[in-house]
Amino acid sequence: MATMSDIAREAGVSLSTVSYALSGKRAISETTRERINAAxxxxxxxxxxxxxxxxxxxxxxxxxxxxxAEDVDAHxxxxxxxxxxxxxxxxxxxxxxxxxxxxxxxxxxxxxxxVDALVVMDVVEDDPRxxxxxxxxxxxxxxxxxxxxxxILRVDFDFEQASALAVMELHRxxxxxxxxxxxxxxxxxxxxxxxxxxxxxxxxxCEQLGLQARxxxxxxxxxSTGQLVRAVLAQDRPDALVIHNxxxxxxxxxxxxxxxxSMPSDLQVVAIAPxxxxxxxxxxxxxxxxxxxxxxxxxxxxxxDLIEGRSGVGDQLIAPSLIERDTTHPLRP
Amino acid sequence: MATMSDIAREAGVSLSTVSYALSGKRAISETTRERINAAxxxxxxxxxxxxxxxxxxxxxxxxxxxxxAEDVDAHxxxxxxxxxxxxxxxxxxxxxxxxxxxxxxxxxxxxxxxVDALVVMDVVEDDPRxxxxxxxxxxxxxxxxxxxxxxILRVDFDFEQASALAVMELHRxxxxxxxxxxxxxxxxxxxxxxxxxxxxxxxxxCEQLGLQARxxxxxxxxxSTGQLVRAVLAQDRPDALVIHNxxxxxxxxxxxxxxxxSMPSDLQVVAIAPxxxxxxxxxxxxxxxxxxxxxxxxxxxxxxDLIEGRSGVGDQLIAPSLIERDTTHPLRP
DNA sequence: ATGAAAGCGCTAACAG
DNA sequence: CTGTTAGCGCTTTCAT
Numbered sequence: 001m002a003t004m005s006d007i008a009r010e011a012g013v014s015l016s017t018v019s020y021a022l023s024g025k026r027a028i029s030e031t032t033r034e035r036i037n038a039a040x041x042x043x044x045x046x047x048x049x050x051x052x053x054x055x056x057x058x059x060x061x062x063x064x065x066x067x068x069a070e071d072v073d074a075h076x077x078x079x080x081x082x083x084x085x086x087x088x089x090x091x092x093x094x095x096x097x098x099x100x101x102x103x104x105x106x107x108x109x110x111x112x113x114x115v116d117a118l119v120v121m122d123v124v125e126d127d128p129r130x131x132x133x134x135x136x137x138x139x140x141x142x143x144x145x146x147x148x149x150x151x152i153l154r155v156d157f158d159f160e161q162a163s164a165l166a167v168m169e170l171h172r173x174x175x176x177x178x179x180x181x182x183x184x185x186x187x188x189x190x191x192x193x194x195x196x197x198x199x200x201x202x203x204x205x206c207e208q209l210g211l212q213a214r215x216x217x218x219x220x221x222x223x224s225t226g227q228l229v230r231a232v233l234a235q236d237r238p239d240a241l242v243i244h245n246x247x248x249x250x251x252x253x254x255x256x257x258x259x260x261x262s263m264p265s266d267l268q269v270v271a272i273a274p275x276x277x278x279x280x281x282x283x284x285x286x287x288x289x290x291x292x293x294x295x296x297x298x299x300x301x302x303x304x305d306l307i308e309g310r311s312g313v314g315d316q317l318i319a320p321s322l323i324e325r326d327t328t329h330p331l332r333p
Numbered sequence: 334m335a336t337m338s339d340i341a342r343e344a345g346v347s348l349s350t351v352s353y354a355l356s357g358k359r360a361i362s363e364t365t366r367e368r369i370n371a372a373x374x375x376x377x378x379x380x381x382x383x384x385x386x387x388x389x390x391x392x393x394x395x396x397x398x399x400x401x402a403e404d405v406d407a408h409x410x411x412x413x414x415x416x417x418x419x420x421x422x423x424x425x426x427x428x429x430x431x432x433x434x435x436x437x438x439x440x441x442x443x444x445x446x447x448v449d450a451l452v453v454m455d456v457v458e459d460d461p462r463x464x465x466x467x468x469x470x471x472x473x474x475x476x477x478x479x480x481x482x483x484x485i486l487r488v489d490f491d492f493e494q495a496s497a498l499a500v501m502e503l504h505r506x507x508x509x510x511x512x513x514x515x516x517x518x519x520x521x522x523x524x525x526x527x528x529x530x531x532x533x534x535x536x537x538x539c540e541q542l543g544l545q546a547r548x549x550x551x552x553x554x555x556x557s558t559g560q561l562v563r564a565v566l567a568q569d570r571p572d573a574l575v576i577h578n579x580x581x582x583x584x585x586x587x588x589x590x591x592x593x594x595s596m597p598s599d600l601q602v603v604a605i606a607p608x609x610x611x612x613x614x615x616x617x618x619x620x621x622x623x624x625x626x627x628x629x630x631x632x633x634x635x636x637x638d639l640i641e642g643r644s645g646v647g648d649q650l651i652a653p654s655l656i657e658r659d660t661t662h663p664l665r666p
Numbered sequence: 667a668t669g670a671a672a673g674c675g676c677t678a679a680c681a682g
Numbered sequence: 683c684t685g686t687t688a689g690c691g692c693t694t695t696c697a698t
Contacts, residue, residue, distance in 0.1 A: 003675055014685045049447035050386030051675035054690045068415055078407035085432055095430040099418055114382035221614060281554060336691055347669045362667060384691035387674050
């Protein structure tokens with residue numbers, strides 16, 4: 001393995017010149033730069049990550065505590081992982097995976113400086129990890145929005161406004177009896193912040209608008225979706241549905257079709273889901289889209305801002321917007 | 334941040350004693366060990382990952398090149414990621430994620446020693462990455478089984494024997510006209526090694542046994558699964574199905590049900606899929622199970638063996654076995 | 667059972 | 683524009 005001194009010798013310059021040539025932190029004459037690059041190619045040199053980390057106090061990686069629990073939809077997790085990888089890559093960082101459930105390791109990895117910052121997914125209300133993470137010497141960013149964050153920065157989609165928006169838009173389109181099909185019960189009981197906040201937005205807004213509201217929990221794996229849908233339709237026949245359960249959406253769609261329901265005439269539906277999930281191929285759902293890419297980018301940006309010690313970073317609640325598609329009535333002026 | 338010298342001073346011992354106390358690489362008297370541990374707690378010391386990496390030439394991480402392409406089932410990828418994380422954790426390693434498509438970064442991360450070894454997922458036949466990876470100074474393990482590996486170690490489930498086994502067992506149970514529903518067409522055209530090998534095992538074995546064989550590709554996202562199933566059933570009515578397409582399995586199941594097919598009486602079915610996928614709740618499929626946990630463990634073990642310079646490591650092809658459940662006829666003696 | 671000291675390969679003052 | 687040098691915080695021979 002060639003080292004930086006090898007390059008220096010080979011190029012006939014000093015060690016620091018090579019270092020600066022690589023970092024670009026000071027001007028290097030065209031000629032020496034070329035000789036250095038030639039030497040680098042000739043010896044196929046690669047800077048040693050460990051040495052750099054020690055000298056610069058930067059690991060060049062961001063930790064990501066991913067939920068490994070089965071109730072969290074793997075597909076959605078992967079979408080977030082992807083978006084974080086992309087964003088981290090742009091910021092010249094790698095993503096180090098940490099099992100979200102293994103909090104001891106999570107804390108250790110951060111404390112040892114194996115990562116420059118930590119992004120925590122799947123935060124729940126009163127998350128036991130927060131008090132400890134609040135003490136960490138390196139930046140932490142929550143991908144979630146607990147009401148009490150212990151001073152840790154939060155980044156998330158505004159799920160509360162998302163379902164509020166869904167309700168308001170359905171109301172404007174004549175809906176009066178709404179049902180929300182929410183996350184699996186495990187997710188609810190854990191009080192994943194996105195589930196809690198989405199439910200709250202639904203309840204509050206229905207109340208404010210004087211709408212009849214019902215919230216049902218759906219365990220895709222366990223319940224027969226057909227039964228659930230029939231039950232939902234049977235009990236004083238709702239005229240609109242808000243669905244916040246990405247893994248169950250296809251099954252719900254099928255069940256509705258089987259019941260002979262046509263949307264939006266019999267029932268208006270708004271999904272709260274990532275774009276890919278809302279587009280079922282067969283049907284295109286009106287949706288409050290979860291902008292996964294944007295959320296991931298925001299989390300990484302916040303993390304790198306904190307790493308670089310930039311000021312003016314704060315919580316970030318990404319505003320929802322509704323994309324009208326086939327499952328709601330058009331709004332006419 | 335407390336350093337090791339701080340601990341040494343605080344405990345009244347030398348630097349090296351602290352180091353050895355932590356690594357356990359030489360005997361330390363009970364009393365000094367206690368004083369060191371006390372100091373560590375008091376100053377809440379954590380060894381610096383970068384410094385350790387530099388001095389020991391070990392990063393304590395394994396790189397994982399994950400496929401980010403949409404045609405690779407996110408759920409299955411996550412299952413592998415999970416299993417690799419678990420295995421890596423047992424070996425005191427973290428997993429550093431690398432976008433499989435970004436080969437430049439992959440090679441760089443390995444060359445810089447940011448990881449001690451690299452595991453590559455979703456290998457295809459004649460994978461352009463292999464020649465370069467073969468030159469790497471650090472260990473590489475393929476999670477896949479290309480016919481030409483350029484000397485790189487391969488670890489995979491034996492997909493060829495898996496579908497061969499499925500065919501043989503169906504044959505023993507009286508099946509004579511077989512259809513295999515395989516991976517999406519993008520996967521096939523890329524020649525993902527698992528798809529190629531599974532197809533080959535099916536074809537070869539059917540031929541050997543003189544069975545009528547048909548292989549259809551299924552794009553779950555694009556095709557209507559119902560249509561596909563009807564087409565499959567229409568063309569000289571097969572008596573058995575081999576399904577190797579995890580994301581489509583639920584949809585296929587539904588389509589079969591809708592067609593009024595009852596298994597195994599009308600049609601025997603063997604799935605090649607992870608256990609979780611083969612158990613649909615509604616129905617339990619006879620399956621050649623993809624032992625994700627075992628595969629992940631094998632990959633990590635191979636990687637760590639190579640890191641430690643252990644000898645006797647070689648390619649590993651994990652043998653399949655069939656789990657009889659509800660979709661095949663029982664075999665009676 | 668413990669210490670002293672020489673690196674590991676870089677970064678970033680400091681000095682011209 | 684370039685060079686010299688002092689660390690960064692560990693691991694690991696040598697010694698004793």
